[in-house]
Amino acid sequence: MLARGMSAQFSAADLHLRFGGVVALAGVSIDVERGEIFAIIGPNGAGKTSLLNAVSGLYRPQRGRITLEGRDITGLAPYRVAKLGVARSFQNIELFAGMSVLDNLMLGRHVHMRGGVLDGAVYWGRARAEEVRNREVVEDIIDFLEIEHIRKHVVGTLPYGLQKRVELGRALAVEPRLLLLDEPMAGMNLEEKEDMARFVLDINEERGVTVVLIEHDMGVVMDISSHVAVLDFGKKIAQGTPDEVRADPNVIKAYLGEESEAIRAAERAIAAEPVA
């Protein structure tokens, strides 16, 4: 476990986050290796999204340290975290609803562009070339996500599944080194889930992006992630490979509740009884 921590690309150590009397995170630590798909699971209210928000700089943890490639990013403003190569999606899609798909993705290019107000107003020479160059990058992503047909649609009018995909595209446009996905498959049907899982795998394998993923669909988590951390009431209760986590008694207890132990004991007692 120590060796894991030493080589981690991204880690959070002993994060404490509270809102008034509500404790969202009570000493959570995770280490994510370069190039892996790391899943965070746990019951509702376990602190999964709070953890991602703390990493993005949207929440400022009261205690603890977040490091990215050896650099302390705890408490950095969100836009600075983005500049360092961290992109994310949100649980309840947070797109720029009044803008086209293209413009949403172009905003993902914001950190890779330099044009200011004057460059924009003149829109000539360098500024224009920059727009066209980044449009090419965005078109590659549109191609990859198979959303060519909606590139000029206003995102607010698109169906849910496509919006999820556009949001993933915007995160990709940032060219992140670390991609945080908050329930990318929530509310999708089986086919859409499979598409999304394929995209996440491709992003991870072909583009070499480290992915941290919150997901409730255990099938997906077990299939695509190389490492899983389980949160419950703001604490990490288990960590390991999908198989290790699945067999962990703490995890079973968190998901199925205390009484399951009692039920199982009762079942054992019944099984042990000789059949009359």
Place this chain on the structure above:
Amino acid sequence: MSSAIAWRRECGTFHTTYAADMALRPTPLARARIAIVIFAALAFGALAGRYELSIANQVGIAAVGALGLNVLVGFTGQISVAQGAFLGVGAYTSAYLTTRIGVPFWVALPAAGLVTAAVGGIFGIPSLRLKGLYLVIATLAAQVVIEWFMIHLVPVTGGSQGIFGIPAPALGPLVFDTERAYYFLTLAAVALAVLGCANLFRSRAGRAFIAIRDQDVAASVVGVDVFRYKITAFMVSSFIVGAAGALQAHHDLIVSPENFNLAVSIEYLGMVIIGGLGTVSGSLYGAAFIRLLPIALATVARSVPGIALNVNVLKEAAFGVAIIGFLILEPRGIAKVWRDIKDYFRLWPFKY
């Protein structure tokens, strides 16, 4: 045949480069339409009478001011009721520089923009913490404070009398002291402001403004420094509004505080709402609507005997009715109505 369709129809046009696809007017029809508008505007300047041109000047100046306000309210989502005050800052700056210091108009105009941008930037600082109605109250404070200075900083502003004897702009032997000459100046200013804004909102900085309006949290996680861009939006908006104020000063040749009060702020908000929030063209439509409405009413009133005395009351009422009407029937304004008309004809005469 196919090229004939491509000439007229958006759906028959295929671009082969991204640059062509990203053009402001991507189809020949759109370009032809703009050429006609420009030609008509120039012809109007050459042929129209003095009265019509004076109305056109008022519309043009209001259009620049409304465009500036729309940058802030419509595109960036930061509601401001300090529009009147910011117009005033531009007008007074230009008036002071030209009458007291003798700076030529061509220097005073951008200077007015810059001074207003600085003032707007300072009063934009509360937008870091305040949103919606709370920001409205903060900008109301800006309006009140600046109005107080206009009235009480007598050595600079001339107090409640204002500044008069403002020189008309001159370019060598050419003096813009007639409505006709000034019309071409206004037209150039409108064209510059429209082109600048249209370009701004298809490029990086302008997109960041719109992103802040639509979803400021998401904007910050894709790398937009929200606070910096909000202040920038206040400054860009104020620059344009300040320039509009200067244009107004050199057109009226006098500035006084009552031309820049809270009622003016509300009137300009009415323009951007009726024209279309977050649209460049809507700023022009809204300015024209609000400026022409009382004139149209007066014309109608003159032809109906008996109500001529109540025209002023009627104007106020019509302003209110127009805003309420648009909010109920077409909240996205005249720009949306025009878009719908164009959309209808895109496939015409086919159903789909």
